[in-house]
Amino acid sequence: MKMYDGKYILAGLIVFIVLATFPVWFTHGKAAPPPELKLDTPVIAKMANKQCVLPKEEMITGHMKLLNDWRTQVVRDGKRMYVASDGKTYEMSLQNECMKCHSNKTLFCDKCHNYAGLQKDADPYCWNCHIAPKENK
Amino acid sequence: MGIRFSLVAVVALVLAAFLGVGTAGLNHFFGVTVPSIALVVFLGGVVFRVLKWGRSPVPFRIPTTAGQQKTLSWIPQNKLDNPSTKMQTVGRMVLEVLLFRSLFRNTKFEIEKGPKLYYQWEKWLWLASLAFHYCFLVILIRHLRFFTDPVPFFVHDIERLDGFFQVGLPGLYLTDAIFMLAVTYLLIRRLIIPQLRYISLPQDYFPLFLLFTIGTTGILTRYFTKVDLIKVKQLAIGIISFHPVVPEGIGVIFFIHLFLVSTLLIYFPFSKLMHAGGIFLSPTRNLPNDSRFKRHVNPWNYPVKVHTYAEYEDHFREKMVEAGLPVEKELDEAPVTAQNSTEG
Numbered sequence: 001m002k003m004y005d006g007k008y009i010l011a012g013l014i015v016f017i018v019l020a021t022f023p024v025w026f027t028h029g030k031a032a033p034p035p036e037l038k039l040d041t042p043v044i045a046k047m048a049n050k051q052c053v054l055p056k057e058e059m060i061t062g063h064m065k066l067l068n069d070w071r072t073q074v075v076r077d078g079k080r081m082y083v084a085s086d087g088k089t090y091e092m093s094l095q096n097e098c099m100k101c102h103s104n105k106t107l108f109c110d111k112c113h114n115y116a117g118l119q120k121d122a123d124p125y126c127w128n129c130h131i132a133p134k135e136n137k
Numbered sequence: 138m139g140i141r142f143s144l145v146a147v148v149a150l151v152l153a154a155f156l157g158v159g160t161a162g163l164n165h166f167f168g169v170t171v172p173s174i175a176l177v178v179f180l181g182g183v184v185f186r187v188l189k190w191g192r193s194p195v196p197f198r199i200p201t202t203a204g205q206q207k208t209l210s211w212i213p214q215n216k217l218d219n220p221s222t223k224m225q226t227v228g229r230m231v232l233e234v235l236l237f238r239s240l241f242r243n244t245k246f247e248i249e250k251g252p253k254l255y256y257q258w259e260k261w262l263w264l265a266s267l268a269f270h271y272c273f274l275v276i277l278i279r280h281l282r283f284f285t286d287p288v289p290f291f292v293h294d295i296e297r298l299d300g301f302f303q304v305g306l307p308g309l310y311l312t313d314a315i316f317m318l319a320v321t322y323l324l325i326r327r328l329i330i331p332q333l334r335y336i337s338l339p340q341d342y343f344p345l346f347l348l349f350t351i352g353t354t355g356i357l358t359r360y361f362t363k364v365d366l367i368k369v370k371q372l373a374i375g376i377i378s379f380h381p382v383v384p385e386g387i388g389v390i391f392f393i394h395l396f397l398v399s400t401l402l403i404y405f406p407f408s409k410l411m412h413a414g415g416i417f418l419s420p421t422r423n424l425p426n427d428s429r430f431k432r433h434v435n436p437w438n439y440p441v442k443v444h445t446y447a448e449y450e451d452h453f454r455e456k457m458v459e460a461g462l463p464v465e466k467e468l469d470e471a472p473v474t475a476q477n478s479t480e481g
Contacts, residue, residue, distance in 0.1 A: 001192060003188070006191060012187075021180070022281070023281060027286060033371070034371045060367075061365055064306040065306060116283075117283075117287075125303060
């Protein structure tokens with residue numbers, strides 16, 4: 001096969017292939033299993049009915065939106081209580097309510113945020129202002 | 138005609154994924170089989186097309202000469218628009234590939250009242266194209282977070298920059314918005330400018346509708362109809378690490394997005410979208426204009442037997458002198474070998 005200006009064209013093609021297959025050689029065939037979340041904090045262990053403010057599936061996909069809505073309601077509207085669909089009321093507070101049960105940020109929040117590659121050090125900007133719970137490690 | 142065909146094609150693709158996953162439950166087919174085929178076809182197709190182009194000889198310099206060419210020393214040369222050396226050509230190509238200089242030079246001309254031709258400033262196409270291509274690049278790089286573990290640093294940096302304004306949660310990416318605006322502009326431009334609409338074909342509308350729908354489904358997936366990203370990443374990384382898995386319970390909107398992207402990848406090498414590779418191989422851009430001082434020989438020239446005038450004279454010198462015709466070399470100046478050859 002006669003190529004004209006072959007060395008330039010082949011060099012360009014090699015660059016293209018290397019860039020286009022970046023994820024393949026970067027992960028070099030290692031399948032990364034999804035993280036296991038730890039729900040064995042003392043507070044959760046004591047709960048009779050292990051139920052978050054929303055069903056699990058809704059929390060997985062919608063927790064960030066819920067937190068954002070809570071932020072708006074507390075900070076802008078001065079509303080502090082949230083009534084869940086089962087009638088239970090919760091205080092709309094990340095530090096005092098969410099983290100009371102999920103006191104294991106590194107084994108709970110960070111696990112998925114890391115895996116999904118949210119931001120550097122897997123930190124959504126919640127913790128720019130909020131104080132993360134102390135953990136014994 | 139072209140619009141309707143393209144629109145129907147894209148709607149059919151969306152419906153195929155929607156019904157295929159939502160009703161028929163072909164999660165594995167739409168989640169693993171089609172994307173895998175798409176990746177192979179994309180890579181193979183691009184290489185095939187480029188190698189095919191590489192086999193065409195480009196014997197002569199045919200650059201568009203959009204400025205003063207190299208000439209007398211006291212006439213300044215336009216080195217970027219009429220390059221004469223390799224380096225100048227590289228400069229031209231860099232500007233072309235990274236900044237779309239040809240589009241920047243675009244002007245609009247119109248005949249207005251009276252026989253007067255007006256040339257007008259027209260940079261909107263350039264602006265929208267540049268915005269579109271760079272946003273697409275950023276979006277592509279951002280998607281690497283689903284394909285790599287650990288996620289490389291530059292993906293984080295780009296995400297952070299892209300979500301700089303921290304609007305809402307999940308944070309709005311600027312490129313998402315600009316991408317949609319640019320694609321919409323490029324589509325509307327085709328629809329409302331009569332001349333452009335006249336020359337537009339299905340292959341012009343189809344990629345635009347496809348990209349518009351890919352953007353829409355992507356935005357829906359991220360901001361509105363949320364899906365479980367952990368499972369999405371598990372699927373994505375499964376494909377590229379050759380251990381495919383299809384986790385249960387990913388929303389159908391994700392499969393529509395994935396199927397449209399797969400379609401784009403398969404369509405890419407066989408369509409106008411190959412301008413991505415073609416721009417590097419454009420003879421009107423990548424050749425230096427040096428015909429005036431370099432001889433370029435056509436590689437497929439048939440070896441023609443030629444008989445130069447010098448040889449002709451060598452053959453017939455004696456007879457020419459006899460007949461009184463003027464010769465360049467007289468009989469006594471001509472080399473002896475030539476004399477011999479005339480006798481032989």
